[in-house]
Amino acid sequence: MSALSFSSAVKNELCRVETDRSSSLFELAAAARISGLIKVVNANEINLRLVTENAAFARRIFSQIKDLYGINAEISIRRSPKLKKNIVYIIVLTSSKGLMRILEDINIKVSEKVEYIPYARCMRKKEYRKAYLRGAFLASGSMSDPEKTYHLEITCHNMALATEVSDLMDSFKLHSKVTKRKGNYVVYLKEGENIVDFLNIIGAHSALLELENIRILKEMRNNVNRIVNCETANLQKTVDASVRQVENINYIKEHLGFDKLPENLREIAKMRLAYSDATLKELGEMLNPPLGKSGVNHRLRKLDKIAESLRNMKGEL
Numbered sequence: 001m002s003a004l005s006f007s008s009a010v011k012n013e014l015c016r017v018e019t020d021r022s023s024s025l026f027e028l029a030a031a032a033r034i035s036g037l038i039k040v041v042n043a044n045e046i047n048l049r050l051v052t053e054n055a056a057f058a059r060r061i062f063s064q065i066k067d068l069y070g071i072n073a074e075i076s077i078r079r080s081p082k083l084k085k086n087i088v089y090i091i092v093l094t095s096s097k098g099l100m101r102i103l104e105d106i107n108i109k110v111s112e113k114v115e116y117i118p119y120a121r122c123m124r125k126k127e128y129r130k131a132y133l134r135g136a137f138l139a140s141g142s143m144s145d146p147e148k149t150y151h152l153e154i155t156c157h158n159m160a161l162a163t164e165v166s167d168l169m170d171s172f173k174l175h176s177k178v179t180k181r182k183g184n185y186v187v188y189l190k191e192g193e194n195i196v197d198f199l200n201i202i203g204a205h206s207a208l209l210e211l212e213n214i215r216i217l218k219e220m221r222n223n224v225n226r227i228v229n230c231e232t233a234n235l236q237k238t239v240d241a242s243v244r245q246v247e248n249i250n251y252i253k254e255h256l257g258f259d260k261l262p263e264n265l266r267e268i269a270k271m272r273l274a275y276s277d278a279t280l281k282e283l284g285e286m287l288n289p290p291l292g293k294s295g296v297n298h299r300l301r302k303l304d305k306i307a308e309s310l311r312n313m314k315g316e317l
Contacts, residue, residue: 007142008054010199010207014134015056017203023131024064029106029119030135031061034156034165038103038114046110048099050091050139053080057138058089065091071098120164129168134202136165143195146214152195153188155181162187172201238279245300246276248307255310265306268299 019027037049052058058075065073073091080086093099103110107117123129136154144151156162162178162185169176169187174194179186189195192215199208249269252258258266271283280300284291291299 006145006207009210010143010204011054011138011141012056013204013206014138014202015054015060017134019131021068023127025068025105026123026128026131027135027138028061028064028068028102030132031139032102032106033108033116033119034136034154034161035139038108038110040110040112040114044095046095046099046103048093048103052089052091052139053086054138055087055089058091060138061091065093065102069098069102071102073097116158116160118160118164120167123168129171130201130203133165133168133198137202146192146195146211147218150192150195151188151190152198153186156185156187159185161185169198172197174198174201242272242276245272245303248304249273251307251310252303255314256306261306265299265303268296269303272300 031050032048035050035052037051039047039049041047050061052061062073062075065071071093073093074097076090076092078088078090080088093102107119107122109115109117119132123132137152140156141152141154143153154165156165159178159180165187166176166178169189174189174197175191176187176189176194179188189198192211196208196211196215199205199211249272252261252269253273258269261269267287268283271286272278275283275286278286280293280296284293284296287296
């Protein structure tokens, strides 16, 4: 699943979450504050524009404005200037359409400039904080494809709003971070567990379950890979040791002869040459009487030292 399709699936699910009037207002507030573009045309004319590529979110915002304020916002559909294939939905509210009342309710003050008055004090109730975060994600949030990496972010157009979103996330112990990117401020989560918790908080329960399934499968794959890599590394060490031992034993046989070796070393030397692929444990079990791994390893190390001494004597090292 691509990053866009996963984000879209989350947003489509969130747009089916039922809310009361208060929660709807906090969703609308988040959308207007975080991604709304306010233009002051003159002292008597101000407009607010919301742009989204998600049709379900456009319908939800339009409905919320109508239900809360009895206003029919202007809505238009265009092709995205960046990606010609994508359709964008533009919702516009003007002063003549009752915009000033909405701005007052969501703590946006407009005079010569636009001022975003802190809104967090209005969200003492947990449900209101959840609604605001849901609106924030719907308006300007995105998620990476969890098959590849865990990353969720919400883009804000100023630091004060980003801090507000980050503080709300952290009120749920989500450990968010804020970074600046291309003139915007991005609040993000990178831990899979925190992203799961965030989806639960904003009401995206189906997406949460899908993400949990992906996390479990990834963890299983990673564990299997770790085990295989570990076993492969151990096998390689065993093979390398066996090759070295066989080379050393053949060197001793050629330059010293087995007759010069003590009985216990002669026995293990012949056994290793006969069974070059056997493990130390298997070699020990074939001896009479049987010998443990450490005992076999001790004897083979003695043979390594004898071969090393012979090479030193011949000046081959």
